[in-house]
Amino acid sequence: MATENKNLSNYDKNTIPNAKDFRFGIVVSEWNDKITEGLYSGAEAALLDCGVLPENIIRWNVPGSFELVYGAQRMIVTQEVDCVITIGCVIKGETMHFEFVCEGVTQGIKDLNVQTDVPVIFCLLTDNNEQQSIDRSGGKHGNKGIEAAIAAIKMADLRRQTAQ
Numbered sequence: 465m466a467t468e469n470k471n472l473s474n475y476d477k478n479t480i481p482n483a484k485d486f487r488f489g490i491v492v493s494e495w496n497d498k499i500t501e502g503l504y505s506g507a508e509a510a511l512l513d514c515g516v517l518p519e520n521i522i523r524w525n526v527p528g529s530f531e532l533v534y535g536a537q538r539m540i541v542t543q544e545v546d547c548v549i550t551i552g553c554v555i556k557g558e559t560m561h562f563e564f565v566c567e568g569v570t571q572g573i574k575d576l577n578v579q580t581d582v583p584v585i586f587c588l589l590t591d592n593n594e595q596q597s598i599d600r601s602g603g604k605h606g607n608k609g610i611e612a613a614i615a616a617i618k619m620a621d622l623r624r625q626t627a628q
């Protein structure tokens with residue numbers, strides 16, 4: 465199902481685990497900050513709406529999306545979080561740089577999910593133009609930050625339920 469057929473902001477609190485005791489790290493890229501701030505606001509609001517305590521949300525900024533991987537890795541190692549949300553917005557330019565940044569971040573975040581004990585949520589917009597980013601960070605398609613926050617709560621709960 466493409467995003468245009470699914471509003472990214474929709475969630476049913478009855479299907480979401482109790483998040484009161486969970487601690488979340490959020491790493492935010494400063495590139496396209498008008499967009500990433502909108503994604504962060506959506507994620508923060510959804511976490512609080514689902515019962516996460518404000519003091520249990522740790523935010524770090526990084527220069528660009530490529531640095532999200534290192535920021536998330538350091539968040540895991542130093543902050544005792546139950547889940548990390550990475551927030552970035554990559555918009556296609558004139559060159560192949562877009563493809564390499566997107567692939568590098570995708571693979572890096574996948575690696576963190578398989579190599580560490582903490583789930584890392586992929587809230588990275590990879591858009592052809594700014595309008596697509598606006599539409600997905602609080603515009604007509606909703607807010608991918610909200611989607612990421614709900615995924616983070618569910619993954620933190622899965623991690624706790626499967627702890628050995």
Ligand SMILES: Nc1c(NC[C@H](O)[C@H](O)[C@H](O)CO)[nH]c(=O)[nH]c1=O
Nearest residue numbers: 493495527528529530552553554555
């Ligand atoms: N063009 C975009 C970038 N580029 C910067 C890289 O992410 C990285 O910070 C740089 O290559 C130094 O390592 N980053 C975005 O987040 N979005 C873009 O559209």
Ligand SMILES: CC(=O)[C@@H](O)COP(=O)(O)O
Nearest residue numbers: 555556557558559561562
């Ligand atoms: C994703 C990028 O780094 C890209 O926006 C940079 O633009 P350009 O490819 O025109 O240098």
